Amino acid sequence: MSKRIELKSLNVYYSKFLAVEDVNMVIEPKAITAFIGPSGCGKSTLIRTLNRMHEVIPGAYVEGSLTMDGEDIYAAEVDPVKVRRQVGMVFQRPNPFPTMSIKENVLSGYKLNNNRMSKSDADELTEKALVGANLWNEVKDRLDRPGSSLSGGQQQRLCIARAIAVEPDVILMDEPTSALDPISTAAIEDLAVELKEKFTVVIVTHNMQQASRISDMTAFFNIAGTGMPGKLIEYDRTEKIFSNPTQKQTEDYVSGRFG
Amino acid sequence: MTTLGGQVKPKVRLGDLVFSRAASVAGIGILITLAAVAVFLFIQALPALNPEADFSGKAENPISYVTPYVFGTLYGSIIALAIATPLAIGIALYISHYANRRFSQILGYIMDLLAAIPSVVYGLWGIMVLAPFLNPTYLWLNENLGWIPLFAGQVSATGRTMLTVGIVLAIMVLPIMAALIREVFLQTPRLHEEAALALGATRWEMIKMAVLPFGRPGIISSMMLGLGRALGETMAVALVLSPASIINFALLTSQNSNTIAANIALHFPESGGDYRSLLIASGLMLFLITMLINMLARYIISRRAEFSGAN
Ligand SMILES: Nc1ncnc2c1ncn2[C@@H]1O[C@H](COP(=O)(O)OP(=O)(O)OP(=O)(O)O)[C@@H](O)[C@H]1O
Ligand SMILES: [Mg+2]
Numbered sequence: 001m002s003k004r005i006e007l008k009s010l011n012v013y014y015s016k017f018l019a020v021e022d023v024n025m026v027i028e029p030k031a032i033t034a035f036i037g038p039s040g041c042g043k044s045t046l047i048r049t050l051n052r053m054h055e056v057i058p059g060a061y062v063e064g065s066l067t068m069d070g071e072d073i074y075a076a077e078v079d080p081v082k083v084r085r086q087v088g089m090v091f092q093r094p095n096p097f098p099t100m101s102i103k104e105n106v107l108s109g110y111k112l113n114n115n116r117m118s119k120s121d122a123d124e125l126t127e128k129a130l131v132g133a134n135l136w137n138e139v140k141d142r143l144d145r146p147g148s149s150l151s152g153g154q155q156q157r158l159c160i161a162r163a164i165a166v167e168p169d170v171i172l173m174d175e176p177t178s179a180l181d182p183i184s185t186a187a188i189e190d191l192a193v194e195l196k197e198k199f200t201v202v203i204v205t206h207n208m209q210q211a212s213r214i215s216d217m218t219a220f221f222n223i224a225g226t227g228m229p230g231k232l233i234e235y236d237r238t239e240k241i242f243s244n245p246t247q248k249q250t251e252d253y254v255s256g257r258f259g
Numbered sequence: 260m261t262t263l264g265g266q267v268k269p270k271v272r273l274g275d276l277v278f279s280r281a282a283s284v285a286g287i288g289i290l291i292t293l294a295a296v297a298v299f300l301f302i303q304a305l306p307a308l309n310p311e312a313d314f315s316g317k318a319e320n321p322i323s324y325v326t327p328y329v330f331g332t333l334y335g336s337i338i339a340l341a342i343a344t345p346l347a348i349g350i351a352l353y354i355s356h357y358a359n360r361r362f363s364q365i366l367g368y369i370m371d372l373l374a375a376i377p378s379v380v381y382g383l384w385g386i387m388v389l390a391p392f393l394n395p396t397y398l399w400l401n402e403n404l405g406w407i408p409l410f411a412g413q414v415s416a417t418g419r420t421m422l423t424v425g426i427v428l429a430i431m432v433l434p435i436m437a438a439l440i441r442e443v444f445l446q447t448p449r450l451h452e453e454a455a456l457a458l459g460a461t462r463w464e465m466i467k468m469a470v471l472p473f474g475r476p477g478i479i480s481s482m483m484l485g486l487g488r489a490l491g492e493t494m495a496v497a498l499v500l501s502p503a504s505i506i507n508f509a510l511l512t513s514q515n516s517n518t519i520a521a522n523i524a525l526h527f528p529e530s531g532g533d534y535r536s537l538l539i540a541s542g543l544m545l546f547l548i549t550m551l552i553n554m555l556a557r558y559i560i561s562r563r564a565e566f567s568g569a570n
Binding site for chain 2: 051053056081082083084085088089091093095096097098099100101108109112113145146148149159162163166
């Protein structure tokens with residue numbers, strides 16, 4: 001399943017500090033949406049509100065409304081733990097659990113929901129998730145080795161396998177390739193394109209080519225200065241943002257001109 | 260042709276030299292001390308191993324003499340560890356992941372204070388406060404759970420039992436264990452905690468997935484530290500226990516297997532001749548036990564080093 005996410009007048013705070021102001025956008029299902037913008041404009045902050053990871057930080061909170069297929073994920077009765085089980089996340093630095101084997105890593109999210117699973121089910125799911133993350137061929141002979149024994153790029157794909165193993169509705173990726181070499185990056189870009197067949201994919205990236213290569217929609221964020229809140233400047237189809245943006249700021253940014 | 264390395268003499272800096280020498284001296288010093296202690300114990304214990312040795316009627320032969328004390332030492336320490344480990348983990352988790360910062364700081368200070376209390380004080384407290392306080396509980400345990408061998412037998416009237424010793428030792432080692440485990444838990448990478456939370460783990464599930472496995476080597480180390488302290492503890496045990504030279508699993512009776520260290524403290528002053536050698540031989544046993552346990556711990560930690568998160 002893939003869900004449509006709607007943000008309405010969303011303000012995101014760290015205690016008193018307003019980090020992102022008044023975001024209104026609709027993130028389409030079965031598509032890749034890229035967040036771009038200069039450092040500190042609140043891309044990570046915003047993406048973390050989509051799975052309620054923002055509020056893990058003491059004092060952090062959100063105002064406004066955020067719905068998935070019409071359901072308010074910040075409603076009082078909604079358990080953030082449930083939201084996170086439907087929204088997978090891949091972080092900037094690969095973070096497989098070092099104390100678990102490759103297989104245990106893949107199954108770790110699934111086991112939170114279902115305590116008991118037969119060995120054959122576990123094997124099947126492991127293979128499916130690793131195939132889905134384009135990692136199966138590289139690790140099928142060493143599933144019991146620690147997750148940290150893989151290369152950085154492989155670790156990142158392991159994290160993607162871990163995220164898709166629970167069949168979420170949405171996958172969030174915060175600069176998933178910024179720590180990787182070009183070949184691993186290409187592997188993960190291909191993967192993201194495959195993932196959008198099934199999931200809503202949101203990706204934060206500093207790499208303009210990456211955004212234009214793989215995303216369907218692009219959101220450009222900017223800040224007026226340090227200490228000011230980040231704002232959504234322009235949100236449109238990716239071709240439009242990169243070829244013919246309506247805002248001057250967007251044009252300056254995507255063409256590499258600043259200030 | 261010139262080759263690198265051969266002719267070029269690396270420049271030696273004075274600071275590096277002083278530091279490396281000082282470190283070597285300290286390292287070798289520890290080894291020499293350890294060897295000297297072992298040699299001393301061995302030489303002093305030798306006369307007791309002679310079949311002709313005369314223990315002035317206090318012992319038949321070295322093995323049968325030492326065995327109950329070895330048992331008592333291990334038994335008391337294991338009880339202490341069984342009580343202290345879960346408590347220490349709980350306290351460490353509470354301080355590192357649940358309490359707010361102010362309160363956890365205060366708790367930290369209190370733990371440090373507790374660690375500084377000398378063991379005599381713990382012993383006195385055990386005998387004067389804890390033993391009488393626990394005695395009704397012991398009676399109750401004996402009445403209701405007496406069918407379990409551990410709680411069977413004639414309950415001691417004073418409360419000075421193996422279980423009291425275990426509890427006193429547990430309280431004694433708790434602060435240092437909790438402090439060490441807390442440090443390890445605080446080191447859990449934020450990255451892995453967030454990975455667990457983002458998968459939809461509750462806080463407790465996050466702790467099970469990321470914090471506890473990551474802290475495992477630290478937990479084992481702290482157990483060894485606690486065990487080391489409990490094994491060698493003399494005063495607290497000597498004060499609390501009403502000792503006997505038997506092997507007895509019953510926790511609540513007045514017939515308790517004494518520990519090696521407490522037994523030495525009790526008898527050494529008025530001992531002489533081969534009997535004194537025998538006591539020293541039991542000390543050698545204690546030394547060996549401690550070493551074995553430490554080696555075991557190293558082995559356990561190294562076996563899963565690949566999964567430790569340190570690489
Ligand atoms: N834990 C935090 N507590 C307080 N303020 C924070 C915290 N994390 C981020 N901020 C602030 O929020 C603003 C947005 O940060 P954020 O990390 O979302 O930027 P970003 O767009 O992801 O930048 P980058 O491209 O460098 O990753 C910044 O001003 C930052 O200082
Ligand atoms: Mg960021």
